[in-house]
Amino acid sequence: MFEQFLSENPISSINPSIDIASIYQPSDPLFESVLYIQRNLWAEAKKQLEPMAKNQNPDAKFWLASITWGTGIKNNPIAKKLYMESAEQGNPYAALFFSPKNDICRMYFPNECSDKWTKKAQKLFAEKAKTGDVRAVYYSTTLKPDLTHKEYIDAVIQSAEKHYYYPLVEYANTIINEDKPNKNMEAMAVDLLNYARFNNFVPAIDALGDYEAKHNRLHSEEMKRLDEQGLKLGSNISWRGYRIESLHDDSLTETQKYIAAKATELFNGDDFGISFTHPPKEKDALIAANKKAQEKADSVKKVIYIDGAHVPEG
Known part of the structure; x- marks a missing residue:
């Protein structure tokens, strides 16, 4: 299925335009705050998110919780309250935070982790999927309890076709990070990463950089190209x-x-x-x-x- 996808979507050079399914656009109120989080400028993000969270913005609560947990014993209960309120107010990612499969939830809030939250997240994503939200389509599908492998691969490919590349990168990383990956699968995984990289997706650039480093090619021409691209697009690793x-x-x-x-x-x-x-x-x-x-x-x-x-x- 992936080979067919790659053959039908050939790409061998960097796309001159950035066409990724970004969660926020510059006109969105949360754009600058989340950009600060992406760039590890959490103090600046916090200043902007706190007033929005006080005004009961569930998305602001989610992002504020995300940069609050793990920053101190006294802050963990604050984060849990924000996550819980955000989930109850309809943020599917906040609900997903309390999934038993979430290592962070199990580590910090073990008594709150429950399958009921996974089911709630799936329902919330399913509602958002009706609006065409590409992430919601992906998660409403992959959170189904009876998901088949074919359905999963289908969801990954459909997400990539709609410019949401995280699932593609995650799939490729599971292959190339194995101790002794199958060579054909490894080559395909690199092709998948390059597909996302040529479409200017930073996590794919970072993953390919890790792949070069893994094979002791820190000073290769490919590494230089990856670093140059990463610098322009805001890769913290490239910087x-x-x-x-x-x-x-x-x-x-x-x-x-x-x-x-x-x-x-x-x-x-x-x-x-x-x-x-x-x-x-x-x-x-x-x-x-x-x-x-x-x-x-x-x-x-x-x-x-x-x-x-x-x-x-x-």
């Missing part, structure tokens, strides 16, 4: 690599290294490189360097690729 490579690049001046470190800090709050650089001492030179760093950070495409089922860990 960390950019910061590390810049610090160790003897061909760069101290000011250039500072600009790379500062741009990384501005992009996603990663300030580790700053302490290893020497910013310009003259005021005008420092202002110019900071301007270049800001331009580098601002050049990243503002596209949300995370969703309620794929929240990054801080």
Whole structure:
């Protein structure tokens, strides 16, 4: 089925436009907050989400809960309350959080994990699926208790055809992350990842980067291409690599290294490189360097690729 899908949808170069099924668009009230979460700028996200959560926005409650649990013993009950309220108010991802299959729920809130929440999530997704929501279509199908493998693969392919690539990437990753994967299956998995990568899906870029690293090809031409693409699209992994490579690049001046470190800090709050650089001492030179760093950070495409089922860990 996957071979047929790939043969019917040939792609061998990066799509000039970004066509992924993003959960929010720039016009949505939650867009900036969730973009902050994606970029690990959780303090900024929290400031925006708290007032919306107080106004009983179930989606804001879900995202606020997602960056609250695990941040301290006192915060876990707050997160549980937010998740519960969000689920009861109709957010299917919040309901899915309390599934017995969710490791986080079992670890932090074991008494709350129940199949009733999985059933509720499936019903909520089924309702949303009627509106054509591609994620809802996928989860309302795959959460069915009597799901067959063929139905699962079908759902993965249909999601990819509608530009929701997470299921495709997850399937491919299960294959290439095996200790001794079947070579034909491994090659197909790489093709699937490239399909999503050529359509500018960041998790696929990250997965292919991990695959290169796994085979000790950290400095391959393919890795360079992946990093370049990841930088433009906002991959935190690519940005960390950019910061590390810049610090160790003897061909760069101290000011250039500072600009790379500062741009990384501005992009996603990663300030580790700053302490290893020497910013310009003259005021005008420092202002110019900071301007270049800001331009580098601002050049990243503002596209949300995370969703309620794929929240990054801080």
